[in-house]
Amino acid sequence: MIYTLAIGDRAYSSWSLRGWLLFDAFGLPVTTRSARLYSDVLPALLAEFAPARSVPAVRMPEGHVVADSLAIAEELASRHPDAGLWPSDPKARGIARALAAEMHAGFVALRSHCPMNLRVSYADCAPTEAVLADLARLERVWAWARVETGAGSDWLCGEYCAADAFFAPVASRIATYNLPLGPQAMAYVAAHLAHPSFRRWRAMGLVDGADQEFYRRDYASRDWPGPDPLPARAIEGTTAENTACPYSGKPVTHVLELDGRRFGFCNAQCRDKTVADPEAWPAFMALYHS
Numbered sequence: 001m002i003y004t005l006a007i008g009d010r011a012y013s014s015w016s017l018r019g020w021l022l023f024d025a026f027g028l029p030v031t032t033r034s035a036r037l038y039s040d041v042l043p044a045l046l047a048e049f050a051p052a053r054s055v056p057a058v059r060m061p062e063g064h065v066v067a068d069s070l071a072i073a074e075e076l077a078s079r080h081p082d083a084g085l086w087p088s089d090p091k092a093r094g095i096a097r098a099l100a101a102e103m104h105a106g107f108v109a110l111r112s113h114c115p116m117n118l119r120v121s122y123a124d125c126a127p128t129e130a131v132l133a134d135l136a137r138l139e140r141v142w143a144w145a146r147v148e149t150g151a152g153s154d155w156l157c158g159e160y161c162a163a164d165a166f167f168a169p170v171a172s173r174i175a176t177y178n179l180p181l182g183p184q185a186m187a188y189v190a191a192h193l194a195h196p197s198f199r200r201w202r203a204m205g206l207v208d209g210a211d212q213e214f215y216r217r218d219y220a221s222r223d224w225p226g227p228d229p230l231p232a233r234a235i236e237g238t239t240a241e242n243t244a245c246p247y248s249g250k251p252v253t254h255v256l257e258l259d260g261r262r263f264g265f266c267n268a269q270c271r272d273k274t275v276a277d278p279e280a281w282p283a284f285m286a287l288y289h290s
């Protein structure tokens, strides 16, 4: 089954992040096509995914398009019942669906005051009363889900499920804008920032294109509260321990340095996303530990 997913900028498009997590976090292979928000490229891409009006949108193996993150979640869950998009327990499943639906429809004040921006980390964003009310509602439904489902893990309904994927961009906003929540909710945010798929998406988002002016804010900044990346850096030349790219197997053209060792990749994008967060990439880490 070959799925093709249309997305916007990885650093900024929160709905695209949800759509992509519905594949990557559940082991479903997907090819992505991306276009910058607020550019002519996005309408051109969407024209190929007609009648979609927004990203994410998926071209199904049969050739038709399914757009909208919630529809994509339901369709993938129906097609891949063993992938775990929804919990198998009926009660937990109903709660997970309710959480995803509320996320899909709500939290408007939080979403508009704190647009997703994975490239920055602010010390404060002067949240309004409406934003604080959204945060209180998040804490309430997250705690409710844990109590009702008996979830003892990092995630709201047991194993990581589509409801968690729907909250990943909100977790990133809480981190980016340093929003105030209690310890249980902050532990949930930390779990998102450390999730392997989230780290992969953010690593790509840090390097795929210029900053978008629309998302710039003048708040004071602080360090990103997620896991610190290993200290890799891009360097010139093609000399490396490996001759084949760990991702494609093609010849090395771009190199990074980590711990005084040099590793090569077949293009700048693969090298740069690895520099951004080496541990996000299992094939690179296998090479690093070899």
Ligand SMILES: N[C@@H](CCC(=O)N[C@@H](CS)C(=O)NCC(=O)O)C(=O)O
Binding pocket: 008, 012, 013, 014, 015, 016, 037, 053, 054, 055, 056, 067, 068, 069, 070, 104
């Ligand atoms: N309800 C949609 C919302 C999708 C959405 O608003 N996507 C934004 C990017 S994050 C978009 O495509 N914006 C471009 C546009 O509306 O022209 C979903 O759940 O997928």
